[in-house]
Amino acid sequence: MNKSALFHQFVAFTATIHQVTHDLTQNITAANITPLQYKILEYIKVSQPVTPTEISECQHMSLPNTSRELRKLQEQQLIQKFSDTADRRKQYVRLSKEGEKMMEEAFACIEERFLQLIQHATQDDLKDIQHALAILEEKVLRQNG
Amino acid sequence: MNKSALFHQFVAFTATIHQVTHDLTQNITAANITPLQYKILEYIKVSQPVTPTEISECQHMSLPNTSRELRKLQEQQLIQKFSDTADRRKQYVRLSKEGEKMMEEAFACIEERFLQLIQHATQDDLKDIQHALAILEEKVLRQNG
DNA sequence: CTCATTACTTATCATTTGATAACAAAATAA
DNA sequence: TTATTTTGTTATCAAATGATAAGTAATGAG
Numbered sequence: 195m196n197k198s199a200l201f202h203q204f205v206a207f208t209a210t211i212h213q214v215t216h217d218l219t220q221n222i223t224a225a226n227i228t229p230l231q232y233k234i235l236e237y238i239k240v241s242q243p244v245t246p247t248e249i250s251e252c253q254h255m256s257l258p259n260t261s262r263e264l265r266k267l268q269e270q271q272l273i274q275k276f277s278d279t280a281d282r283r284k285q286y287v288r289l290s291k292e293g294e295k296m297m298e299e300a301f302a303c304i305e306e307r308f309l310q311l312i313q314h315a316t317q318d319d320l321k322d323i324q325h326a327l328a329i330l331e332e333k334v335l336r337q338n339g
Numbered sequence: 340m341n342k343s344a345l346f347h348q349f350v351a352f353t354a355t356i357h358q359v360t361h362d363l364t365q366n367i368t369a370a371n372i373t374p375l376q377y378k379i380l381e382y383i384k385v386s387q388p389v390t391p392t393e394i395s396e397c398q399h400m401s402l403p404n405t406s407r408e409l410r411k412l413q414e415q416q417l418i419q420k421f422s423d424t425a426d427r428r429k430q431y432v433r434l435s436k437e438g439e440k441m442m443e444e445a446f447a448c449i450e451e452r453f454l455q456l457i458q459h460a461t462q463d464d465l466k467d468i469q470h471a472l473a474i475l476e477e478k479v480l481r482q483n484g
Numbered sequence: 485c486t487c488a489t490t491a492c493t494t495a496t497c498a499t500t501t502g503a504t505a506a507c508a509a510a511a512t513a514a
Numbered sequence: 515t516t517a518t519t520t521t522g523t524t525a526t527c528a529a530a531t532g533a534t535a536a537g538t539a540a541t542g543a544g
Contacts, residue, residue, distance in 0.1 A: 200465060201454070203472050203473075205449075207472050207475070208360055210476065210480045212360070216399065228499085228501085246521080246522065256502070257522065258502095258525090259501070259503080265523085281520090281521085283511070284510095284520095285522070308346050311479055315478055320340040320342065321340060322474050323474065324340070325474075326474040327352050327475070330468065330472070330475075333460055335352075335355045335359055373531085375530075375531070391492065391493095402491075403495090403533085403535095407494085426540075427539080428541070429490095
């Protein structure tokens, strides 16, 4: 099999994934949130509690800039910070009640849009999709990342 | 089958795809190019010739901003513009010779990194991967476009 | 021909994001 | 104890990106 052809197929596929992600997530938050701040909230939502250092690494941004964005999110009452009792340098970040509410609404909206994408899929189609996702996770994506 | 579970699997999958894309494409261009300009060049590379309006729509940016970035790319001799002979309002954008060279090097670098991702895949694995990509394209991504 | 529309440009301003220096507090190593 | 490292903050500055007003030239509709 031609690995180069597979590469081109993969590139086209990822381009489409990015496009679909854009469509699924556009105009999600009514709140006064920048795209970067939304990504940070998304990460906190699925990984909380997280430290600023972890956010910094996962979002590929410097710690000072992470600190600034977290301060803005805290000013908007969307997150809360706690100090580690053992190591008081460390901070743990969680969504506040309002933050949770906002992100749950966002995820619900995205899910609704996703369900429209697969509205015509049969049970067999769904099994095929699930299997395809698992194959790619296992045989391409889980190698390094 | 539980569609909601499939949604969560899909979300995790796209997050990983974005991470892998980031890893594959980081530090690609030595040239003095911003991320947005790189995306524009990538789009021109695979779709040329394209009009500023098409770039504008595909990259979700306004025509004035598109025009500004294209001017910068032209100043760096990475693209060329041609007028449509039939409709002289229209412009067609192409990569210049230097632009082609740059993008081919970039793609070669990305391909090399991709091949490392699948270096341990057997022939059967490659067939599975190709099939999985095709399934997802067909049953999820091609619905709305 | 006149008017509206389309495709694009230029100019300008605001916002977002990135980069870096300097600092403080806590923990750890020597 | 002293020195070093880790974790995070504040403050600036620069660059990238977004938004919008105004204008030009070509086209097409009436």
